[in-house]
Amino acid sequence: MKSYPYSRQHIDKRDVAAVVEKLKADIITGGLTSSQFENQFSKYCGAKYSVSCSNGTAALHLVSMALDICEKDVVIVPTITFAATAHAFKICNAKIILCDVNPNTGLVGTKELKECIKNNSHLKPTILCAVHLNGQLCDVEEISKICVKKKIKLIFDASHALAANVNNYGSSLTDFAECSTFSFHPVKTITTIEGGMVTTNKRCIYDKLIKARENGIERNSENFIEPYNAIDIKGNINPWYYEVQGVGLNYRLNDISCALGISQLKKIYKLQSKRKKIWDIYDVFFLEQENITPVEKIENQIHGMHLYPIFINFNKINITRSELISKLREHNIITQVHYIPLHLHPQYIDKESKQTFKNSEKYYSKCLSIPLFPSMSSKDAKYVAEKIIKLIR
Secondary structure, three states, rough: OOOOOOOOOOOOOOHHHHHHHHOOOOOOOOOOOHHHHHEEEEOOOOOOOOEEOOOOHHHHHHHOOOOOOOOOOOOEOOOOOOOHHHHHHOOOOOOOEEEEOOOOOOOOOOHHHHHHHHHHHHHOOOOOEEEEEEEEEOOOOHHHHHHHOOOOOOEEEOOOOOEOOOOOOOOOOOOOOEEEEEEOOOOOOOOOOOOOEEEEEOHHHHHHHHHHHHOOOEEEHHOOOOOOOOOOOOOOOOOOOOEOOOOOEEEOOHHHHHHHHHHHHHOHHHHHHHHHHHHHHHHHHHHHOEEEOOOOOOOEEEOOOEEEEEEEOOHHHOOOHHHHHHHHHHHEOOOOOOOOOHHHHHHOOOOOOOOOOOOHHHHHEEEEEEEOOOOHHHHHHHHHHHHHHHHHH
């Protein structure tokens, strides 16, 4: 029987050919394919610089290292996000402040951000990592204005929003933020199996990102701090020489994954067209339902259509979310909840905080991500929608 996961990769013959060709090459990691992927990615998302890495979590951690985030920093993170968003800064010993979200979109809104900053003014927040969710962008321009006024550095976790756009800025949106991070996990818009990317418009940050990704190593002789160690007694450059100038990690993305990324990026518009076809069918089924509502769609932006989440009013139906998920599994329909709010996890429970997260808990109580991926057919989408509606009635 056919299976319908909430999302999955779309791999075609050209992707396979690109990977096989790279597997046959002499160099399969640390070669030129990564820079080719980075250059093409920059052109697509509208950034000056892109740095590929091993996964989306590594991308966030690279940002924390490049911005020298440490125990002196206080980082605001929306509570509706995956744990990695907060972990990447907490691992650098920064203090994490959680922020409530808009209950209709799951995105950090200006109202919630202002309230969070006000409630934590004694802590003087220094960083905001705003998360784009489900394929939708947060209110980029207004959030940026708040950050500038409060002298807070802005980062975007754009793992859900590669194909999103607003006012033709491109999904990187690094005109407003220090950096944006992306994920290429198989459920994302494009995949490199595992992989990530950091984008920035600032050369100084780009240089730090590269160094952090390469174990803190500097190989350019023009940038050596101790250049006398780089030459022999006759003044010749020692070809093996490099300097470890800071702390970094091996977060490189191998050439095989980059080859897959290049192939996937070439057909991103085609992949999004397939997603939109399924999206539109779902809208026809769910927009008129009494106890089912698609998550609010923000006007005046191009939706990335990463996930198709619905709100279900479980208070008015005779089935719980757990029961619904189990019943759908019996029909090979695999759904997911995005996400359990961070403030409910033991790692991030703050019993001393007076903050409440009513909006986030409202969002969490009703949301369910249903199958959406490019290889779905119209028949598949109708099957999924009809089963959900039948079980909820």
